[in-house]
């Protein structure tokens with residue numbers, strides 16, 4: 438636990454910066470609930486799977502490969518089903534959706550957790566910048582493909598980040614989704630994370646007449662494999678100090694998504710951005726419903742054009 442975790446006061450609901458996934462789910466029985474967690478083999482996804490399974494949920498744990506998903510699910514106590522879901526490969530995402538439907542699974546929550554950050558050089562998938570494609574388009578295919586498996590009061594939680602603040606001024610550079618007009622690692626990570634937020638907002642709008650909810654969240658800043666592209670000189674020098682003073686631990690980092698996915702305190706909250714287990718403010722244009730709608734429609738076009 439960092440110094441900040443100890444010092445920062447909790448929010449309105451009694452949880453906050455220093456709350457852990459076990460704390461926000463204490464006393465909650467998830468027996469009979471089924472929850473899909475993407476990126477279950479590492480960092481926040483693994484801790485989320487571990488704690489929600491501990492509370493009795495059946496976890497559909499996805500990873501890039503079946504072997505990774507299987508190895509991760511084997512490490513946790515409780516009911517788990519491992520599945521492959523490589524978000525940068527629509528065929529893999531579609532196979533994951535098909536497998537869930539074949540098994541007749543109804544989902545009480547989806548936690549779109551997997552992600553990549555700050556790729557040093559421009560990389561693409563199907564002609565689109567890879568962070569945008571993996572973090573946003575891959576999850577868009579997965580979540581929209583699973584809408585008819587959701588239970589009446591299902592909750593969709595999309596991992597965003599405070600780094601959505603680093604997105605380009607116009608939010609989404611619709612004329613540069615391939616990065617060919619200029620690429621900057623953090624701006625493109627930021628763009629993918631504001632896309633996650635806008636997706637949650639538009640999904641929430643589409644859920645309006647139902648009992649289902651969709652929210653985005655920022656987990657905090659936590660030392661995980663996500664930082665693999667950060668210069669090791671920085672991580673080895675500033676990293677330990679930041680860890681001791683500022684960062685969250687992995688159990689603290691997994692708390693916000695667990696709160697949004699299962700805590701009764703989040704019942705009826707939709708279209709929100711959570712941070713430190715409470716509703717928080719996001720960048721103004723992440724609340725722009727016209728931008729959210731435009732991104733949804735553009736993503737549908739992208740998905741339709743993939744031809745696989």
Ligand SMILES: NC(=O)c1ccc[n+]([C@@H]2O[C@H](COP(=O)([O-])OP(=O)(O)OC[C@H]3O[C@@H](n4cnc5c(N)ncnc54)[C@H](OP(=O)(O)O)[C@@H]3O)[C@@H](O)[C@H]2O)c1
Pocket residue numbers: 475476477478479480481482500501505522523524525549550551552553554571596597598599600655656657658659660661662663664
């Ligand atoms: N850690 C932080 O400080 C922080 C801050 C803000 C937001 N977040 C968000 O929190 C989420 C979880 O991150 P984390 O910190 O737990 O990072 P992590 O330990 O690196 O875990 C990321 C997970 O995503 C998976 N993944 C990456 N690319 C994928 C792909 N193409 N298809 C399927 N799965 C893929 C990884 O699989 P492999 O292990 O196979 O690569 C891994 O399971 C991310 O969405 C991230 O943006 C984290």
